Amino acid sequence: MMRGILFWVALCCITMQSQADAVQPEKRCLLVNSYSPDYAWQRAVTKSIWLQLVGRCDIREFNLDAKRYPFPSQLAYQAEQAWSVIEQWQPDVVIACDDAASKYLVQPYLKGTDIPVVFCGVNNSGDAYGYPYPNATGMIEASPTDRLFDVVKQVNPDAKRGLAVVVDRLTDSIMAKVYRRLAEQRGLTVEVSVVQTMDELEATYQQAAEYDFLYFSNNAGIADWDDQTALNITRQYSSVLTFSAYRWMSPFVMLTIAHVPEEMGRYTGRTALRILEGESPRAIPVTTNKAIDIIINRPLLDLIGLELPPALKEQAMVIEY
The missing domain is CATH 3.40.50.2300 (Response regulator)
Known part of the structure; x- marks a missing residue:
């Protein structure tokens, strides 16, 4: 009897040790x-x-x-x-x-x-x-920014100037230089608008009417960001092609070509x-x-009556809300 008890105690100890080893990798x-x-x-x-x-x-x-x-x-x-x-x-x-x-x-x-x-x-x-x-x-x-600028020239060969929304942080300071370089390779110029509040975002969207496109890179870092306010701004003031390279920005821009x-x-x-x-x-x-993920926001595109290249639409997910 005692031997049987000792056997089961030993077996339980071995099992418990094996389980511990399994849940605690070395x-x-x-x-x-x-x-x-x-x-x-x-x-x-x-x-x-x-x-x-x-x-x-x-x-x-x-x-x-x-x-x-x-x-x-x-x-x-x-x-x-x-x-x-x-x-x-x-x-x-x-x-x-x-x-x-x-x-x-x-x-x-x-x-x-x-x-x-x-x-x-x-x-x-x-x-x-x-x-x-x-x-x-x-x-x-x-970044797929080069593809976004290619689309700009496809839909509007006469496009010259664009506005880029950035937040003042390390990644944006790096990428702003890239935006300018890639744009210049396609005969475009990009001016940077540093946006840190929703009021500044609204002003930038209004200002974008003087340009050929708006690159809304990322909302991360806008202190008082609010989805509904952003939707209202984009619906009221979108007057040129707007785009981003981040997936979560797709409700707020017309075209997203995003890394994954x-x-x-x-x-x-x-x-x-x-x-x-x-x-x-x-x-x-x-x-x-x-x-990459390609996302088309149909309601925002319809605001300016813009059609994107068919080959792009064939690869895209479409927002129809």
Whole structure:
């Protein structure tokens, strides 16, 4: 009898240990986000990363929260806190999402160390942060802005000037230069309007009547953003072609050609797994995102009576509300 009891006790201990091993992976993955979970782009990217890694490593997240702490001194302090987490927790791989994480954490603290890094969401190229490093690889974020400007010239060959709505933050300061360069390659000029409030957005939409198009890049960072107010502004003042490169902006612009955050998250998570399984970051080439979503907002287009190219419409999802 006693032997039977001891056998079952031993078996239970083994089973409990096996379950503990299953739910507590030995590897550690630290995900450092440039923003916070209330930003739609970050939510989509990090969710896709988690889907790849859950059960394969112990995951922790650190948010630099660049929208709440936009100044360089604030982001440097946030990155210092992230570095303290790295020193104490000793992750097997660090995942750095978007530009602030690369600029303020990876480049000053992790470049050339023994800690593997997978980055994503770095705009245009990794040159600004010295990528690639022997211990870092990842995915560059290429904006589909060039395709949007191509559409401008297709629907209006005489188009010359456009207005770009940006918020004063790191990504926008990087991308504004790109917008101008891509526009110039197509015989267009782009003027930048920095918008931080809904009143400023309304004024910019009114001003856009003097231009040939309006590029409403992103609403993230507009302090008093309100969906219904934005819809009212776009319906009342849309007088030229409006467009964006972010999916969640599609209710507020006529055309969206957007990069796909889930593509970036899947690739980043899978690359982290390859490193956890023993592959060197040096052996994994840096790549660039390729997938796009095309969304047409039919009611807004109808306000100005504009027809988009048939080939574009064949690939698009259409909002008909």
